[in-house]
Amino acid sequence: MEEHTKKPGYMLLLESRGIAAGGYFCLGAPQGKNCFRVTGDCRLLDLDGALAALDENRLWEQWDSLTPITRREFIAARDALWEARRAADGRPTDAELEPLARQFAQEYAAAYAAGRWKAFCTWDEETLRRILLRAAALLPGVKGARAARKKAAQLFSEVIAAGLKSGLAGPRRKKGRQGQETPPGG
Incomplete structure (x- = not known):
């Protein structure tokens, strides 16, 4: 029953x-x-x-x-x-992130060796993930939301690893009650 x-x-x-x-x-x-x-x-x-x-x-x-x-x-x-x-918190809105996402996608896809895309590691974690999710959807060969999320996760790891290696970013630290993360010195 x-x-x-x-x-x-x-x-x-x-x-x-x-x-x-x-x-x-x-x-x-x-x-x-x-x-x-x-x-x-x-x-x-x-x-x-x-x-x-x-x-x-x-x-x-x-x-x-x-x-x-x-x-x-x-x-x-x-x-x-x-x-x-x-x-209200002074963080970038989605409209403000669109040009950054286009810039990242262009620099990552067209000028990977130049390494200018590594400078994006200085953004706080939430903003960086939002930029990379939009940028991943713009990259050639990425079709659909699931593929974009997977590519964005891969890009996040790559950007952070490159930033740590080049010294542009240090380990992420917590800031404030809201748990927003910022790079050291930022």
Whole structure:
């Protein structure tokens, strides 16, 4: 005999709006911070992937603004939130990284021996990974998101190793509460 798990009370509310486990919804406009994901085990997660501070009462109070959204809309809202945080922290936004990614891809593919691409190792780890992911997609022979992620991981190792060897970068150190990493002296 199968063992049935009891669903939280808010799942009946969500299901009545067409939102099942594995679905996405928002309270208000999808561009806001009030977008949530329902996991397979019926937990509610916010845009950061943390447990949402929602309960059945709050969902009842916001019943009129409760709307299902697509995964694509959820990801767009999450990306917009992260972009706003990066901009507020003074870190480069995605738009600011595009020219850097094109520059890296061009220097890596066309002038590898010159080694100018090694200078990218001075960026903090998160920014470097974001640059390399975009650059990997621009390199010849890289087709699809999975291949780009794999190539970006390879590029990251290569850039850091080259930076350490040439003395452009030292070991990565943690900085601040947020765990942002910066190269020594930076």
